Amino acid sequence: RAMKIGFIGLGNMGAPMAANLAKAGHSVRGFDTASVVVDGVEPVNSATEAAEGAEVVITMLPNGDILRKVAAEVIPAMEKGAVLLDCSTVDVDSARDVAAEAEAAGLLALDAPVSGGIGGASAGTLTFMVGGAPEGFAKAKPLFDIMGQKAVHCGASGNGQAAKICNNMILGVTMIATCEAFALADKLGLDRQAMFDVVSTSSGYSWSMNAYCPAPGIGPHSPADNGYTPGFAAELMLKDLGLAQQAAEGADADTPMGAAALALYRQFVEDEDGRGRDFSAMLLRFESRGRG
Ligand code: NAD
Numbered sequence: 001r002a003m004k005i006g007f008i009g010l011g012n013m014g015a016p017m018a019a020n021l022a023k024a025g026h027s028v029r030g031f032d033t034a035s036v037v038v039d040g041v042e043p044v045n046s047a048t049e050a051a052e053g054a055e056v057v058i059t060m061l062p063n064g065d066i067l068r069k070v071a072a073e074v075i076p077a078m079e080k081g082a083v084l085l086d087c088s089t090v091d092v093d094s095a096r097d098v099a100a101e102a103e104a105a106g107l108l109a110l111d112a113p114v115s116g117g118i119g120g121a122s123a124g125t126l127t128f129m130v131g132g133a134p135e136g137f138a139k140a141k142p143l144f145d146i147m148g149q150k151a152v153h154c155g156a157s158g159n160g161q162a163a164k165i166c167n168n169m170i171l172g173v174t175m176i177a178t179c180e181a182f183a184l185a186d187k188l189g190l191d192r193q194a195m196f197d198v199v200s201t202s203s204g205y206s207w208s209m210n211a212y213c214p215a216p217g218i219g220p221h222s223p224a225d226n227g228y229t230p231g232f233a234a235e236l237m238l239k240d241l242g243l244a245q246q247a248a249e250g251a252d253a254d255t256p257m258g259a260a261a262l263a264l265y266r267q268f269v270e271d272e273d274g275r276g277r278d279f280s281a282m283l284l285r286f287e288s289r290g291r292g
Pocket residue numbers: 008009010011012013014031032033034047060061062063066069070087088089090114115116117118231232236239
């Protein structure tokens with residue numbers, strides 16, 4: 001069944017996601033402050049206009065502050081029973097506050113951050129991690145199936161964001177551990193390929209080593225084999241590690257490795273000075289022993 005969808009935030013991720021929904025036959029109205037044109041998506045002039053009459057309003061925005069602002073605008077414009085579906089990566093508190101406001105206005109609210117990046121958004125193979133009421137999840141499921149290959153219902157509002165930042169905290173930490181181990185192996189005269197062959201089939205394996213090896217020429221093709229063109233830019237990892245530490249502080253959780261990863265990526269991004277390379281380029285930092 002074709003649905004009426006409002007899509008707000010047509011950036012690197014939002015544009016291909018909206019295009020896939022339109023291609024699948026849904027009626028999509030899109031709004032972005034940067035007036036973007038997307039195949040099959042009817043452009044409108046405000047977030048309110050995108051939200052009016054929509055059964056589902058999807059947001060794909062840079063951060064929690066912008067999400068709060070946009071939500072305050074669209075919630076009053078939406079019809080009771082409609083779904084406010086935020087796919088941005090934002091802080092857990094913003095996700096929970098926005099969901100509470102939406103529910104108070106008679107809407108269903110979901111936080112559904114994604115993994116899979118721009119490639120996954122274009123190919124319609126994203127993974128959604130979803131927080132919110134089961135009724136909302138059921139209504140949005142056909143849309144998850146178009147934009148992605150997997151949607152995991154993680155529980156109440158905010159739990160999608162919680163799953164996302166926990167996953168990416170592990171990813172940041174294992175990438176750093178993998179990079180520093182390669183740098184140590186170099187110093188000890190251990191061949192990188194030999195190290196990969198051992199670790200990728202031993203207890204030190206991880207996605208960072210096996211699927212996304214930071215050393216060029218080793219393992220499956222990865223950004224390391226392409227001059228560290230992202231992929232997943234170090235800035236985005238820095239954002240997610242910041243959200244993880246913010247959540248940890250708010251919840252009084254002890255996350256020393258997450259804190260160390262945040263500090264290392266903060267320094268790395270500062271040293272990058274706008275070069276925008278992939279987060280696996282952290283290997284270069286350890287090759288040069290970093291600064292200081
Ligand atoms: P982006 O900066 O390309 O897109 C954000 C869009 O929002 C921009 O087009 C911007 O003009 C628009 N926007 C900003 N304020 C607005 C407003 N008030 N009203 C309407 N539009 C507004 O970012 P992106 O890469 O598409 O990422 C979007 C979200 O997805 C972020 O939260 C990011 O953390 C998350 N994410 C990104 C990736 C990735 O690989 N790029 C992967 C997973 C998750």
